[in-house]
């Protein structure tokens with residue numbers, strides 16, 4: 280038996296992948312399972328993007344490239360980020376990575392010492408907490424409040440900041456709640472970050488998936504913030520490119536150079552032909568991406584209305600991303616029990632809110648990256664299963 284390093288005891292995981300394995304095992308036994316657990320668009324990558332990758336393969340983009348990314352893609356990202364955030368961004372501010380996740384890992388590794396404190400949203404994407412713990416820092420959760428449409432209380436944030444706080448992680452639109460931070464929230468967070476000299480890791484991966492007249496605003500756009508903000512963004516969600524592994528960070532040049540050095544020490548670089556597909560994604564027609572958002576909106580309305588009509592469920596209408604996070608305390612089951620029960624009894628795979636941290640207790644997450652027909656069928660099955668509980 281190989282002895283593991285102590286730090287491995289502090290590493291967490293993403294339960295979505297474990298539930299997927301359980302659901303697949305049931306399918307192998309012949310059960311029909313509707314997958315509402317995994318956080319990826321069910322759409323295919325748009326054709327023009329796939330063709331750009333094929334063309335790149337034929338044109339020799341099959342070799343190592345620069346650690347921070349191909350100049351063409353860094354240029355395209357800089358241009359897009361400048362335009363959408365209203366800030367000056369140069370290619371030297373951009374680091375391209377295999378998926379956006381490494382930006383989390385690298386930023387925390389590069390900026391946070393052991394014993395430093397990092398404030399992160401809870402419930403939240405589980406990798407924040409996992410990596411903060413892994414590097415020996417203190418993970419300080421800021422609870423998201425259902426009664427505030429899953430934003431956090433700014434007074435509470437003020438109280439959590441100590442002399443050891445180094446970073447705040449933001450994620451808007453938010454996984455798993457679909458919550459969106461307001462302009463006033465961002466202004467106050469920016470003020471606090473400047474007052475206490477904090478770095479902000481702003482996870483904007485769901486930026487384009489936003490509804491109800493809301494528009495995304497980045498904290499980096501607030502005067503004085505670009506120099507202390509790391510924007511995390513990527514292609515997985517907007518362009519249905521989860522399996523391509525293509526993401527990026529936008530940050531001050533000195534940090535970008537060090538993050539590129541972490542890349543040299545781990546991945547070397549991101550695959551060259553996928554980067555060329557990324558250029559096409561950003562510069563080609565945006566119709567497919569826009570159509571996906573329209574379809575997500577239609578599905579959101581179906582699932583929110585459906586869940587609210589099931590006894591024991593209370594579901595807010597989220598303004599972004601493709602998740603709903605209903606309160607299920609009225610069913611009399613814990614989040615984990617209910618997620619297990621729905622998987623086995625109803626054949627509907629969902630995630631326990633606790634997979635996103637302690638403050639996810641009392642909720643479960645459904646991803647509505649599935650067809651309207653499947654969502655309707657899932658709702659029907661959930662209703663029957665939940666009614667059995669009180670029978």
Ligand code: PLP
Nearest residue numbers: 318378379380404454513515526
């Ligand atoms: N950030 C959040 C909030 C996410 O939900 C995800 C993926 O689920 C990521 C980042 C990672 O994206 P990528 O697939 O580009 O690594």
